[in-house]
Amino acid sequence: MEKPGFSQKPGFGIHPEKLRLRRRFVKIRLIEPRPPGINVFDSSPLPRLGLPIIGTLLHQQGHDVRIYVEMLAPIDWADVGKADLLGLSATTSTAPAAYAIAERAHQLGLSTVIGGPHVTFLPDEALDHCDFVVRGEGQETMLELVEALEAGHPLNDIAGLSFRDQGGEVVHNPDRPLCSEETYAALPWPDLDLIVGQEKMPVTPIMTQWGCPFNCDFCSVIRMFGRRVRARTVEDVLAELEARQPEIVFFYDDNFVADKRWTKQLLRGMIERGLTPLWSAQMRAEAVYADKRTGELDHELLGLMRDSGCTMIYCGFESVNEATLQAYNKRQTVQDIQDSIRALHAYDIRVHGMFVLGSDEDDVATIHHTADFALENNIDTVQFLILTPCPGTPFYERVVEAGRVLSFDWSLYDGFHVLVRPPRMSPYELQIETYRAMARFYSPRQIVRLAIGGVIRNIPFLMGLLWREWRLSVQLPRLAFFSMLPGKRTEVINILRRTLSRRNRELLQRKFMVPLLRQYGHHQIVRWAQQARSQAYVAWLKRLSALSGLERSTVASAVSNH
Structure with a gap:
């Protein structure tokens, strides 16, 4: 399927009447679009923290800021339409929704800016739908953009900004360097009260670190936030816990145990101060080891996690196929996965296993084996996601160059749709067998x-x-x-x-x-399975696979006859 042509919409970019905002204390509205279709966060809606941090910084400068997270509350267009500037954050699957919202705001006369991972890597596409694109870590870029628009200053010196000049030409300013650990540690706590509907959040999100030292093939984190981990001070995190007094916390870090010494210091402080809400976080399987070479477990870490209130760990296991783990550059083994499950369960910590199916090394048997593995090893909950080529990843660049991408409908890039033609099974087989594996794990009998x-x-x-x-x-x-x-x-x-x-x-x-x-x-x-878009896509994959099978059969027959 061809990549859709995002034709340039007229009127986006810099215009004299839009170059200056209308008042000193600017009215700014920020929006996180709702993910398309059914998704796993429907019952536990949590905002990503990029917009709340930016909103807090803008609010501290005297601006009128309100944040709409569509998972929590609908957009109040009567309010948004009176704003001076509208900012949106987009992942790949929410990019079409962000573009549609930006275009509607443009029709109302608002200046529009979009940030987030998708537009960071495809800024030219985004500029066909908005006035400005903030690339990479956006907090400083956004502040400088608002200041420049207020003062009527040129935008060419704002690092990390993309825009169209008055002649309609695309301008990409140089990338902004990743913020230092000192700058990150000085960021304010996100003011969650700026979010409309925040009272519906059953869990309090807290971010303690940015960056990931690893380099998984299908992940865009390191190109977005870098491999150098920047952490807040332990004292600052403890102070936020003390101030918020949450009952349930999700630590939003990509890898909560990136620095064991830091993590242990935080957990000790939580225990000593009685700040022990029920909490969950993401970490890698091998974090349970004190010495991976000998298999010795880190009982100190596990005990601190249990005693500080840890109820569940989200582990990116990715695969039970050793060849696939190597292809993903995961730097872990199936034995590491099994050891981590047993270790966490021994300390009364539940395990959510995240698997990515559909690598070049996977076939239908791999999917069946993954479901068997999850049940046999008593993983508490799982996600069987389909390998998705998100822009900004090495995997995306390879499959696009090879012509293996089935669709560039970004709304399908949610981990639940087959988007790359796998070599060892048909796209339909990958789609339907992944669904069956999920249905088997979450069967009423098991419940x-x-x-x-x-x-x-x-x-x-x-x-x-x-x-x-x-x-x-x-x-x-x-x-x-x-x-x-x-x-x-x-x-x-x-x-x-x-x-x-x-x-x-x-x-x-x-x-x-x-x-x-x-x-x-x-x-x-x-x-x-019941939603119309799922049924239509599965039916399309089935027809596509049937056509591919017919083509292979015709070629084989022709070769045989020849």
């Missing part, structure tokens, strides 16, 4: 088994809880009803907050979170 087992193991705890917390007994029918509805997670949390002490809420979540998460996973899989 019932886990739920019944959990109740039987915890009968004394449950009976004692009902005896001590009489308000829970009164709310039990409503709680049971809402627990069966995956879309009612917020209602369940609110009931528990009203009826249980914080300690008992945490105990209940630890003991029963896995069957509830599995139920939610099953619900999302069914919804994904």
Whole structure:
């Protein structure tokens, strides 16, 4: 399929009437578009923290700032239409939505700017839909852009900015160097109150580090944020936890244990100060080792994680195929994966395993083996994602050059659609077998088994809880009803907050979170299969695979006859 031509829309770029904003205290609106279709974050909507950090910096300079995260609340166009400047953040899958929002704002006379990973690597495309593109880490670039627009200054000296000049020519200013550790550590805590609908967030997001020292083939993090990890001070993170007093935290870092010494210092501080919310984070499998060569586990780290409130770790396992792990440049083995699962479970920490299927080394048997592996090793929850060629990655550059990309409809770049023709199976086989693997893992039978087992193991705890917390007994029918509805997670949390002490809420979540998460996973899989866009794409892949099979058969017959 050909890459769509994003024809330049008239009127984008620098115009005298738009060069200066209308007042000193600028009214700025920031938007994070909703991901397309069904996605795994529907019941736990969390904003990415780029816009809240930028919004906080702008607010500190006296600007009128409001942030719309479409997963939390709809865009109020009556409000947005009165703004001086509209900023959007776009991943690859949300780029079409960001472009549509920017074009609507342009029609209302607003200046528009888009940042984020997708437009960082494809700024020319984005400039067909907006006035300015902020490339890379955007906080300093955005501040300088607003200042220049206010003062009517030229834009050519703003590093990391792309725009069209008054003649319509594209200008890409030099890249902005990655911010220093000192600059990163000095960034303000994101003011979550700037987000419309922030009260709907069941989890508090906290970022402690930028960057990743690794170099996975399909990941754009290092080209966006670099390989040098920049961390906030431990004291600053502890102060934020102290100020927010969250019940549940997700540490947004790409690799929470990039620096073990730093991580251990933070966890010790959390324990010493009694700042122990239920928390989860992402980390690599081999972080559980004290010495990977000998297989010795880092019991100090694991104990600190447990005692500071860790409930779940999100691990990018990626594959159970050793050849695929090498192709991904993952620098880990299947043995590392198994060791990490056992180690985390031994410390009562749940494991969310993330696998990426569809490498050149994978076939249908690999997908079946991955589901077997997840069930046999008692991984608590999983994502079986399909290898996606996101701009900015070495993988994207290779498959585009080789002509293997099936579609450049960016809204499909969400990890749930086959977009690259795999060599060892048809695109349809990869799509349907990945769906079946997810459906098998999240089957009702598995959920019932886990739920019944959990109740039987915890009968004394449950009976004692009902005896001590009489308000829970009164709310039990409503709680049971809402627990069966995956879309009612917020209602369940609110009931528990009203009826249980914080300690008992945490105990209940630890003991029963896995069957509830599995139920939610099953619900999302069914919804994904039922939505029209999924059905249409699967049908298209099936026709495509049939045509490819017919072509191979015709060629083989011709060769045989010849």
